[in-house]
Amino acid sequence: MGAKGRKGRKKVAQAFRPAGHAALKRCATFGLMVSTCVLARAQQNPNAAANFVSVNAPVVALTHARVIDGTGAAAREDQTIVIRDGTIVEVGDASRVAAPAGATVVDLTGKSVIPGLVMVHEHLYYPTGPGVYGQLGASFARLYLAGGVTTMRTGGNTNGIMDITMTRRIAAGEMPGPDIDATAPYLNGPSTFLQMHAVTTAEEAKNHVAYWAGQGATSVKAYMQVSREALKAGIEEAHRRGMKVTGHLCSVTYGEAADLGIDNLEHGFLAATDFVADKQPDVCPGQARGQQALASLDESGAPFVALVRKLVEKRVALTSTLTVFETFTPGRPMPPGLDVLTPQLQDNFRRARERVANNVESIYPKLFPKAMALERAFAKAGGVLLAGTDPTGSGGVVPGYSNQRQLELLVEEGFTPVEAIAIGTRNGARFLGRDARIGTIVSGKQADLVVVAGNPATTIADVRRVVTVFKKGVGFDPAKLVESVKGQVGLW
């Protein structure tokens, strides 16, 4: 790697030479010769994915690794994984699987390999001012990848075309980041949000979905003020185009949304208004009212059990985003990764955290454990649980770091570490319909792999100790990715 890295840097000085253009053109036309393409892109563009690569060879053998395969099965010790042209071609006991001649061999003694994370409530924006969301896609994509996320759905978009443009640029290697299922701008009714459309009629909802699908969006997120009529039309149009719809709801209950055919609901049960006694149709009673009702809800009582049964029967997945709610809960640990933020955003969050700590009337000491219990009951009843992080709230949810934290919180919720990893990998891949290619470590799938020091099957916190993130067989260096944005997240 050392030699290749030096060569790469030397060539940057010769950028924009015609030879580079020719090489790039071949990449686009044939998609062949991965290393040549990667190098050509590094010459052209200092932000190219290639500048953050630590392992790049046609054949790579990861030897003596502990493999946690993402199926929920127990970890397997002393495994060899052979990667050829971006695909896992063999995985098995080191005694049986030999590194092919000419392979780049990486000895992973003492380390573990898990599938690349597939998380579904991610954003390319962040709260930077009162009611204002800064568009931080370029730095966030690096942080997500550094944290081990190789595929993500953006669960809501306040920037219009950027999620879609970034999806294309990342796929082309023009910038580093996870593969993206790009969500259209929110499908919402009239609200106070400056950066959201206001869609009221069925016709408007249909047109909104159709327009953004035409631009390249591949999923839809409904929001708190959407009406049943608009949501129904949005779901129909999305489904007609093979897109899935999720929702952070309030005006529409979980039960109503399930009946309308929604595919996924966000924030566990914390956005459910089903249990608000005087809930008026199509009116959001306020998230706080919904949460008050949830805080004292009995997870074995008939109303909750009936809702769970409906969601399970209709195969509506639920996304756990404990990370964002943890930042609202007094007495919880300081969230990881704050030092990548600009000093001003770090201050903003510290002040918000003090307010949380001093709020003696906070409902969260009761609500946060209840949210875990409700999610756990849903999964136990056969519900499909997905994982996401939601980098919003008051700004303490930092991409990449928060994805690792979400896995830790699923373990705190009661899942075993290998179950939590399966929720954050296989379940996401299945939901996105990409499980034939990603989500578990098996021969024939894309080599999206996270190498971590230690053993997350016994100590889930070891998922924070990322050594290398392989995406399509190319190994990225998390330290380089993080270093490139440190102290600047909030600006770009």
Ligand SMILES: [Zn+2]
């Ligand atoms: Zn969100």
